Amino acid sequence: MIRHVQLGIYGLGRFGVFWAAQLARHFPVCAYSRRLHRPPAGVRMVSERQVLQCPVVILCVAISAFEEVVDRIAPRLQPRTLVMDTCSIKGVAARVMEQRLPPTMQILATHPMFGPDSARGGIKGLPMILCPVRISAAALQEWRHRFSAMGLRVMTMTADEHDHEAAFTQGVAHYLGRVLAEMGLQRSEIATVGYQKLREIVEQTCNDSMQLFVDLQRYNPYTAEMRARLEDALSSVRSQLDARCTPPAD
């Protein structure tokens, strides 16, 4: 029903390649990348000028490059473009787009909360967050339907609600994934079910770039609180253990 909406993907990093291919199963998709790039399945590679003429432009760039990219493209987009981003932190991204994109353009901040590793078995049922920034109710409803039709579990919330919740969910998982990778945990023949899950967390978080990890921790205003609570919890468990552990008699 909606196959005529031409989507333009701006940026083909690890997530952009994955997301462009997913979207291309449902929409006509073209993409632009600074680097020469083999096109993802079903995606047509175009110039920067061409991608910015699409009625819907989806930014798949790192949050650390986001402001620069938005400034660069703002004057080149069509006046009635709908701009979406896919950054993992929605507060900063929403503010940048709202401040830098002309008021004729619609803005929908999005966070597809998955990637090539966690969606290896498909995207069905995975969470897709929409944070309406400057968009008509009708267009928002239309995109809720479209992403739902892709099988995603679509939720709408404010950018701040997203960032708080994400810090204490995705943020914890990524942080511990890095810590466990740093410990150098190995595959083990005697792995318990719990340990296997720990190793899966490492795999699912540490394939992402160090840049994404740092960005998640740095740009989300709530991750500092999450890290402090993690350290407090560690101290508390350590104290409980010390209190109960006089050295064993043996």
Place this chain on the structure above:
Amino acid sequence: MIRHVQLGIYGLGRFGVFWAAQLARHFPVCAYSRRLHRPPAGVRMVSERQVLQCPVVILCVAISAFEEVVDRIAPRLQPRTLVMDTCSIKGVAARVMEQRLPPTMQILATHPMFGPDSARGGIKGLPMILCPVRISAAALQEWRHRFSAMGLRVMTMTADEHDHEAAFTQGVAHYLGRVLAEMGLQRSEIATVGYQKLREIVEQTCNDSMQLFVDLQRYNPYTAEMRARLEDALSSVRSQLDARCTPPAD
């Protein structure tokens, strides 16, 4: 073929109840518990005297009570009994049994590396560790077959090998499970796949008693090193983050 071996389970805590019911699907099983207890499925409740007359006695008691129990039962067992334990730490358990049980008795230290939570979907393929302490090659082979026939992935190793490997697998999972529970992580609508795995680890470790957690950390000589490496890894990730994070411009 082997249904005639009468097993006597000594102790019906959370793990004992679970293990007795599993064994009762393959062997005639009776059990003794200090507390009055509804018998697990397929298990006959008997007196302490009766359970100690079984040809095979399986101790399902906390490691912290282990020495006392072994001392109590040693003079009451039959001379040719095969004694197994199921403690999560094999070094201490093996030493206590070897020192306190008369030389006519055979001893097989075991660690079924699962419990009522991790084996909710069945025990098939889960790891079962055997640490031969004082047992004939024929009897060891027989029990390898029996546990394999139950669907378990049977491995034989020394108690020390087990403890080292377990500290850096099961020990890490239990430790982080407690830390995450202490953080009070909630169910979340926007949970990523990685976060769901974290929550599953909490569920699978924190249903076990605090006693089991403390025992795992206290009696395993390698968990101190594991905890130190975890703290080092945390410091290292924190430093890497600090080094890359000048506060964002926004």
